[in-house]
Amino acid sequence: MVGTTSTNALHRPHRVAANPPAEPVRESAGASADPQLVAELRSEINALVHEVAQLATQDLSPEAFFTAFLNRIVTAMGAAAGAVWQESERGQFTPISQVHWENSGVDASPAARLQHGLLLKSVAAGKQAVVAPPGVGSAGA
Secondary structure (H helix, E strand, O other): OEEEEEEOOOOOEEEEEEOOOOOOOOOOOOOOOOHHHHHHHHHHHHHHHHHHHHHHHOOOOHHHHHHHHHHHHHHHHOOOOEEEEEEOOOOOEEEEEEEOHHHOOHHHOHHHHHHHHHHHHHHHHHOOOEEOOOOOOOOOO
16 A cells, blocks of 8 residues: 555645555566666656646646546556545545555455554554555455
8 A cells, every 4th residue: 555645736635545566576686677677667657757747737626636646656556456535634534536446455344444544544644655565454464
């Protein structure tokens, strides 16, 4: 799960969450990265940054902005799902946008929803991005 603070056209902070792929790609010690692959990945990341920057300049509702943002980020990460949550003054979280949420496992049970709520509170209290593997924030983890 990735949590990050972002702002929409209304300049309200929001939390972004995405489940990363189950198996992270790890490079073995001593192996060097393929320069062509590094260049391709750098190009893809630059294109993604450009697309998100373009989104930020458009006059979109928060829901439309974050849906477009999440679609790009979830795809780029190879994530199972993603969501943007807004925290109320009472500390309750409401989803603004969700992408492939049925793949997240969060709604599988009341225990999973409770665990995910605790994860959201932890991310919000930390004021920084958090990367957690799939299952963290669900009852199974």
